[in-house]
Each structure stands twice: as C-alpha cells, then as structure tokens.
Amino acid sequence: MAGDGYLQEHAIVAHSPTTSAIATGAKHIMKISRITCSAFRMPLKQxxxxxxxxxxxxxxxxxxVEVDNGEIGVGWCTTAGVGAAAVHALISGYLAPMLLGSDPRNTEQIWQRLWMECHAAGPGGITTLAISxxxxxxxxxxxxxxxxxxxxLLGGARTSVQVYASAxxxxxxxxxxxxxxxAQSSDGYTAFKIKVGRPGLYEDxxxxLAIRKIIGDNGCLMLDANQKWSxxxxxQRIRILLDAAPLFIEEPLLSDDVGGHMKLRNATGMPIAVGEQxxxxxxxxxxxxxxxxxxxxPDVWKVGGITEFLKIAALGAAAGxxxxxxxxxxxxxxxxxALPNALHVENIFGLNLFDFGATSGPMAIANGRYVLxxxxxxxxxxxxxxxxxxxLSLGEAIEREPLYAFS
Incomplete structure (x- = not known):
C-alpha cells in the first residue's frame, strides 16, 4: 500500500526522531518514521x-504507519457520513507528529498517550475515532x-467465527x-438482524413474525431499534415482539439512558444489547x-481501537x-x-468495506462462517x-442531506 500514493498528500515524516522509544528487551527498538492519513467520502449504492x-x-x-525497517501498518475508522474531515485534522495536526520515533509495538503506552492528549477535548466521538x-x-x-x-497474536481462541447477516x-x-x-439464508446465513421502529404499533x-417463519425455530433473529423509543x-412495543423469540433487541432507547435500559430489561424480559454508540x-x-x-x-473503530476493545471484552467476561x-x-x-466470550460477527450488507467500494474483493464467508x-x-x-x-476536499463545505429527519 505504501507505493500506491493515495495517502501521500498528508504524510508526517520523522527526519530525526522527536520521541525516544522505550526499550522492551528486544535487540532492535523499532521506530515510527512516517504516519500518513487521508479521508474519503464513499457514496453508497443506494x-x-x-x-x-x-x-x-x-x-x-x-x-x-511506517517504521524504520520498512514495515507498514494500516488502520482506519468509518463514520455514517459526518466527521471524517475532523478525524483527519485531529490525526494529522496533533496526534501523528507526537508519535514519530515511538516504538509501535508498545501499543498500551501509545494508547495511553493518545487518550490523555485527547481527553480534555472529549473522551469519545471524534477523539476515539482518531485513536482507533x-x-x-x-x-x-x-x-x-x-x-x-x-x-x-490477540489470543487465538478459535480459527473460525460465525457471521450473521445484517442490513x-x-x-x-x-x-x-x-x-x-x-437471499441471505440461501447464501448460508443462519443468524439475522433486522431493523424495527416502523410507525404502526403492529408493523414491526x-x-x-414473517422473518421468523422464513428462518425457522432454529434460526437466530436479532432486532435493532436504533434508539427510537422512550x-x-x-x-409496549417490545412486549408484542416477544413472540418472534429474538435473541436480543439492540438500542431500544437513547444510548445515554443507562437507567432506562435497566427498567426496560426488567419490565419486558427481552434481552438488551448496547454498544454501537x-x-x-x-x-x-x-x-x-x-x-x-x-x-x-463494542465497535473497534469507535471505542479507541483494539487496545480498548480488549478491555471492554474483559469487562464482559468478568460479568458473564x-x-x-x-x-x-x-x-x-x-x-x-481471539476472545472466548465473543459470540459472532456482524456483516452489515451495503456497509462492509467491499460493499461501499473501499476494497477490491469481498471476504470469503461460507455457510455463515469465516475461517481465519x-x-x-x-x-x-x-x-x-x-x-x-x-x-475529501478538506476544509470545503460538503453538499449533503442531514442524516436525521425531524418532523
């Protein structure tokens, strides 16, 4: 990727290291020599x-991130259509320069530096997207x-994982x-997530129930309300959805409302899933x-990357x-x-990297599983x-329709 040139416009280069790496006992202290960042706005097919x-x-x-032995690491984050230019500015203007000369293998040390550098600007959102x-x-x-x-490297708990169909x-x-x-079932998927939140009380x-009939009693159905309701x-709505036997409902309320989710969980008996926001x-x-x-x-490119994801997974493991x-x-x-308490992985049709055009080939998912x-x-x-x-043409206004529609 380093020779492709598509990230060369905004490169941060170390002509002489600005930060001394900490020796870890290895014979060679690997040093970051270049960090390159770019932002893109990819149109969806529909x-x-x-x-x-x-x-x-x-x-x-x-x-x-390029190191002095020529090795290159690639990282990324995505947004729903707002914020990439801000993430790019934070990385290029503030974070990348302070990491030149550091040893990238010291992931915890680097993460803590980035976290503390960004914390006053906010412990989430644009800052954790950049850190991710x-x-x-x-x-x-x-x-x-x-x-x-x-x-x-992360643990190797298994060599294949279940992938569920989402859209x-x-x-x-x-x-x-x-x-x-x-169509998803014909492709071999056995677990599915659909959106709920239609206007009519019984539409959802x-x-x-129609999807339950298609996937059968042994199919796994998950629901996602995208923070729609009070x-x-x-x-009221969840109680009438229980007959479809969902594994969980995701984000029925605003993600800020921890107490509301606790009340809802206790009142309905419906398992609750949270974390996207x-x-x-x-x-x-x-x-x-x-x-x-x-x-x-947890979304790995929203929570601060792999370093923070592992800590969130540990919280889950401790709580069962x-x-x-x-x-x-x-x-x-x-x-x-890598993780023993990981259940499955979500393939959001239309929003995975291949579907919105960022990579040249799809992942090889067969019968609802991916083999590492x-x-x-x-x-x-x-x-x-x-x-x-x-x-993205950074600094220019972006012609777009608002994400959220208010009546």
Missing amino acids: AVSSSRVTMTHRELVVVE AIDIAMWDIKAKNAGEPLYR INLHLSMEDLVEQVR RERC VGEAT LCNRFEFWNYVHDGATDYLQ LPISPHGAMELSVHLAA GSGRGHGVTFSAAALEEHK
Missing part, C-alpha cells in the same frame, strides 16, 4: 434508512513483526425485507455495573456477558476469533484507485 437515520454515504479515514485508526495500525505492525495473523432495512417493504432475508410484529413506548470502557462499565444489558457490542462486535467485520473476525487465514497482520488491503476518486 440510500438506506433506519428508524432515525437515512444514510447516503460512508466516510472513511485511513492511516498508514492509529491503534489499529499499531496492532497491524505488531502482528506483522511477530509473523502472525492478528487474531492469533439497514427499515425502509424496505415487507415483500422486499422477506426477499432480502431469503408482522415483519418479525421507555414507555419501548415497553458507546465510546470507551467507562461507558460500557456503567451498563455492566447497573445490570442494564445482556450483550456488549457475551461480546457481539458491532460492524467493522474485517477486524471483528480477528477479535471474535495465516497471513501476517489483519490482512485488509484498500483499493487505492477506488479511494482516490472519493477523497
């Missing part, structure tokens, strides 16, 4: 809608240096939703501590809660394969030509 958001683009920030992209690149280098695939599909008619799930119930409305282990701990969730869904990684399929397969390979690092290679066409 607009997709959940209960709160209509998405037309996916934004992507890619970071390359950098941290993922560091782990890629670390695995490559060890000569191992990332999942094995932003609330806008689909009943007929189109049924056809979508039938009818759609869920506690009272969610209580949470940005660090402290936010996850609030849910775990208060007994407000049954499944944790499964980890169901949110999105980020290309990295989540490594994380799920033996290649070094995470193995993700971006398509330079495809990305270059959609590079």
Whole structure:
C-alpha cells in the first residue's frame, strides 16, 4: 500500500526522531518514521434508512504507519457520513507528529498517550475515532513483526467465527425485507438482524413474525431499534415482539439512558444489547455495573481501537456477558476469533468495506462462517484507485442531506 500514493498528500515524516522509544528487551527498538492519513467520502449504492437515520454515504479515514525497517501498518475508522474531515485534522495536526520515533509495538503506552492528549477535548466521538485508526495500525505492525495473523497474536481462541447477516432495512417493504432475508439464508446465513421502529404499533410484529417463519425455530433473529423509543413506548412495543423469540433487541432507547435500559430489561424480559454508540470502557462499565444489558457490542473503530476493545471484552467476561462486535467485520473476525466470550460477527450488507467500494474483493464467508487465514497482520488491503476518486476536499463545505429527519 505504501507505493500506491493515495495517502501521500498528508504524510508526517520523522527526519530525526522527536520521541525516544522505550526499550522492551528486544535487540532492535523499532521506530515510527512516517504516519500518513487521508479521508474519503464513499457514496453508497443506494440510500438506506433506519428508524432515525437515512444514510447516503460512508466516510472513511485511513492511516498508514511506517517504521524504520520498512514495515507498514494500516488502520482506519468509518463514520455514517459526518466527521471524517475532523478525524483527519485531529490525526494529522496533533496526534501523528507526537508519535514519530515511538516504538509501535508498545501499543498500551501509545494508547495511553493518545487518550490523555485527547481527553480534555472529549473522551469519545471524534477523539476515539482518531485513536482507533492509529491503534489499529499499531496492532497491524505488531502482528506483522511477530509473523502472525492478528487474531492469533490477540489470543487465538478459535480459527473460525460465525457471521450473521445484517442490513439497514427499515425502509424496505415487507415483500422486499422477506426477499432480502431469503437471499441471505440461501447464501448460508443462519443468524439475522433486522431493523424495527416502523410507525404502526403492529408493523414491526408482522415483519418479525414473517422473518421468523422464513428462518425457522432454529434460526437466530436479532432486532435493532436504533434508539427510537422512550421507555414507555419501548415497553409496549417490545412486549408484542416477544413472540418472534429474538435473541436480543439492540438500542431500544437513547444510548445515554443507562437507567432506562435497566427498567426496560426488567419490565419486558427481552434481552438488551448496547454498544454501537458507546465510546470507551467507562461507558460500557456503567451498563455492566447497573445490570442494564445482556450483550456488549463494542465497535473497534469507535471505542479507541483494539487496545480498548480488549478491555471492554474483559469487562464482559468478568460479568458473564457475551461480546457481539458491532460492524467493522474485517477486524471483528480477528477479535471474535481471539476472545472466548465473543459470540459472532456482524456483516452489515451495503456497509462492509467491499460493499461501499473501499476494497477490491469481498471476504470469503461460507455457510455463515469465516475461517481465519495465516497471513501476517489483519490482512485488509484498500483499493487505492477506488479511494482516490472519493477523497475529501478538506476544509470545503460538503453538499449533503442531514442524516436525521425531524418532523
């Protein structure tokens, strides 16, 4: 990737190290010599809608970290269509220069430096997206240096993981939703997640029961409300969805409302999943501590990368809660394969890296499972030509429709 040139415009180069690396007992202290960052705005093949958001683009920030032996690590984060330019500015203007000369294998040390540097600006959101992209690149280098695939370096609990079919599909008619799930089932998937939050009280119930009929009693059905409801409305609506026997419902309330999720869980008996909107282990701990969730869904490129993801997974393991990684399929397969309490991985149709055009080939998912390979690092290679066409013009206004529609 380093020779492709698509990230060369915003490179931070160490002509002489500005930070001394800490020796770890290794014969060679590896040093970061260059960090390159670029941002892209990728149009989706078609607009997709959940209960709160209509998405037309996916934004992507890619970071390359090169070390003095020529090894290159690649990290990235994505957004729903807002914020990539801000993440790029934070990385290029503030974070990348302070890491030149550091040893990328010291992932915890680097993460703590980035976390404290960004904490006053906010312990989540743009800051953790930026930290994530950098941290993922560091782990890629670390695995490559060890000569191992990332999942094995992280723990190697298994060599294959279940992948479930997911999509932003609330806008689909009943007929189109049924056809979508039938096609996913024909491709070998046995677990599925669909959106809920239609206006009519019984619309969601009818759609869920129709999908249950297709996938059968042994199929796994998950629901996602995308923070649509209040506690009272969610209580009413969830009770009439119980007949579809979902594994869980994701984000029925605003993710800020820990107490509301606890009340809802106790009132309905429906298992609750949260994490897509949470940005660090402290936010996850609030849910775990208060007994407000049954499944944790950290997104590796939102929570601060692999270093923080592992700590969130440890919280879940201590509380007996499964980890169901949110999105980020290309990295989540490594994380799920590494951790004993990881349940499965989400393939969001239309929003994985290949589907929105960032990589040149799809992941080899067969019969709803992905088998991890033996290649070094995470193995993700971006398509330079495809990305270059959609590079963000930083500092210019972006013509777009708002994500959220208010009536």
